[in-house]
Amino acid sequence: MSRHPVEIQIEIADKAIIAEDFDLLMSIYTDDAILVIEPGRNAVGKTAIRKAVEAIAVYFKNGLQVEQNGLEILYSGDTALVLANTVVSGPGFPATERKATYVFNKSPSGIWLCSIDNSYGHEVIGKYA
Amino acid sequence: MSRHPVEIQIEIADKAIIAEDFDLLMSIYTDDAILVIEPGRNAVGKTAIRKAVEAIAVYFKNGLQVEQNGLEILYSGDTALVLANTVVSGPGFPATERKATYVFNKSPSGIWLCSIDNSYGHEVIGKYA
Numbered sequence: 350m351s352r353h354p355v356e357i358q359i360e361i362a363d364k365a366i367i368a369e370d371f372d373l374l375m376s377i378y379t380d381d382a383i384l385v386i387e388p389g390r391n392a393v394g395k396t397a398i399r400k401a402v403e404a405i406a407v408y409f410k411n412g413l414q415v416e417q418n419g420l421e422i423l424y425s426g427d428t429a430l431v432l433a434n435t436v437v438s439g440p441g442f443p444a445t446e447r448k449a450t451y452v453f454n455k456s457p458s459g460i461w462l463c464s465i466d467n468s469y470g471h472e473v474i475g476k477y478a
Numbered sequence: 479m480s481r482h483p484v485e486i487q488i489e490i491a492d493k494a495i496i497a498e499d500f501d502l503l504m505s506i507y508t509d510d511a512i513l514v515i516e517p518g519r520n521a522v523g524k525t526a527i528r529k530a531v532e533a534i535a536v537y538f539k540n541g542l543q544v545e546q547n548g549l550e551i552l553y554s555g556d557t558a559l560v561l562a563n564t565v566v567s568g569p570g571f572p573a574t575e576r577k578a579t580y581v582f583n584k585s586p587s588g589i590w591l592c593s594i595d596n597s598y599g600h601e602v603i604g605k606y607a
Contacts, residue, residue, distance in 0.1 A: 383554045391552070419603045423520070425512045425593040428557060430581050432600045448600045450579055452559050464554040471561045471577045471599070474548045
């Protein structure tokens with residue numbers, strides 16, 4: 350079965366996170382993307398997202414590992430919803446599986462970009478005052 | 479706090495499901511929307527979705543009840559991701575909470591419409607052969 354372009358983008362993003370290649374990582378996001386840093390706290394826009402992922406890298410002692418333990422993509426036109434079992438680990442951080450949700454939009458030039466990055470899934474409910 | 483238009487659309491959809499007002503319910507979906515009927519089985523497009531929701535109504539003995547036990551909306555431009563604890567019940571069907579995920583897109587006329595309706599959340603992973 351051929352792989353969906355969104356799946357390839359997620360693979361690139363995961364490798365970029367591990368390699369701390371933030372230029373590459375940022376190329377996966379839309380300009381006005383939203384990233385859930387932790388339930389109740391979001392970063393909006395590329396500048397804020399870059400700052401957040403750089404801080405997250407340091408928090409994980411520059412050893413953040415991320416992999417997908419199964420994912421499914423539902424798409425409709427130029428919108429795709431990703432349901433993923435995302436496993437996060439690092440030095441001193443035992444592997445934790447998150448029920449992640451990502452939304453991708455197909456740009457006018459045909460590239461799928463992440464507009465909503467919520468690795469915490471339903472953990473966000475009720476966390477925004 | 480003022481309510482987001484997407485939240486109002488979900489409330490209308492829930493009421494339409496309970497009232498079996500399928501014309502109203504269909505007005506909430508985009509033309510090429512996708513509905514997860516059950517993990518592994520989708521309905522794509524309004525005609526297929528209408529057929530599916532009519533069959534679901536009969537399956538629930540015309541007594542399907544649906545309510546949201548907490549939800550959060552993350553949005554980016556004209557795209558919104560809804561994380562919801564959706565409670566489904568009916569005659570002979572004890573209340574079951576699903577970790578639902580819905581994607582809405584803002585139409586050119588400014589109306590938010592549901593493009594991806596996955597009330598099963600991560601249960602879909604690995605269910606498509």
